[in-house]
Amino acid sequence: MKDSKDKPEIDEIGCLEAINGLYAYLDGEMNDPESIAKFEHHLEHCQACYSRTELESALGELIRKSAKGKAPEKLQNRLRKLIDGI
Amino acid sequence: MTDPDTKAWFSRNIEQCMDSLYGLALRLTRSNANAEDLVAESVAKAWSALATLEDKERFRPWLFRILHNCYISEYRKKSVRPVEYGYDDIVVDGKEDDITGFLIEQPDDFLNWWGNPxxxxxxxxxxxxxxxxxxMLPEAFRIAVLLVNVEGLSYDEAAEVLGVPPGTIRSRMKRGRTLLQKALWQHANEAGLITDDVKRGCKS
Known part of the structure; x- marks a missing residue:
């Protein structure tokens, strides 16, 4: 049996702090391991923040897919000609 | 840098960026014709300015910056501008970074929905x-969401593109996304996609 003293202690954060860190977490901009651990620990214990994170993640994916551009062939040819000519 | 290898390298990188350049240009100008012209002009400027590219690994943000500058100096005035949220409605007392303060200012029914995802x-x-x-997003928020959320740039890279501190990108991402959700929520509400329970703030 593992002694409770061996478990790393994680400071609790509240919903306000979690919500303020949510986008940095989803964008891969929360670089400090301690902040990530605190945020994930909060998600494990807070259904509302967990659900918000799930929805934000799904919306982020939808935004990525929907707003991606596709250069028209006419533009592709125009750019290739432009580069050929320089 | 005008040797054939450099030209081939430039060509390869432009091929890889074509879709992104067009996507950004289209969302900025809101016009297919202007977007195509903006991309072509930006690529020509990028070639002329290639000697100023200090780190080849950062070609993408460098190229996006050229496109953004070109848009501001020559295309912004020509852009079709639909109804946008006003910037002043979004930034209150300069507290750009406080998302909770911003949320509190929103209508109750939106907050109820926001709190019951x-x-x-x-x-x-x-x-x-x-x-x-x-x-519908104001330009400052739209470009931040496009660079980070759609093109996958880091906050540092997006800051480099727009010539602002990374902290500004961080706050624009928070507010931009919240505004996006407000617009989507309004649309879903009008289309009857949001249940009465969620509107009232109690999940069924």
Whole structure:
């Protein structure tokens, strides 16, 4: 049996702090391991923040897919000609 | 840098960036013709300015910066401008970074929905709903969301593109996304996609 003293202690954060860190977490901009651990620990214990994170993640994916551009062939040819000519 | 290897390298990198350049240009100018001209002009400027590229690994943000500058100096005035949220409605007392303060200023029914997130909401939306909502964002928020969320740039890279501190990108991402959700929520509300329970703030 593992002694409770061996478990790393994680400071609790509240919903306000979690919500303020949510986008940095989803964008891969929360670089400090301690902040990530605190945020994930909060998600494990807070259904509302967990659900918000799930929805934000799904919306982020939808935004990525929907707003991606596709250069028209006419533009592709125009750019290739432009580069050929320089 | 005008040797054939450099030209081939430039060509390869432009090929890889064509879709992104066009996507950004289209969301900025809101016109296919202007977007194509903006991209072509930016690529020509990028070639002329290639000697100023200090780190080849950062070609993408460098190129996006040229496109953004070119848009501001020559295309912004020509852009079609639909109804946008006003910037002054979004930034109150300069507290750009406080998302909770911003949320508190929103209507109660939106807050009730925000506090009772349902993943299914995302499934009910169409790609065109998302694009319309993005187009309604003020430019400063729209470009931040496009660079980070769509093109996958880091906050540092997006800051480099726009010539602002990374902290500004961080706050614009928070507010931009919240505004996007508000627009999507309004659309879903009008289309009857939000249940009465969620509107009242109690999940069924």
């Amino acid at each position: 349902e993943r299914e909401f995302a499934n009910s939306l169409l790609g065109e709903d998302i694009v319309s909502a993005i187009q």
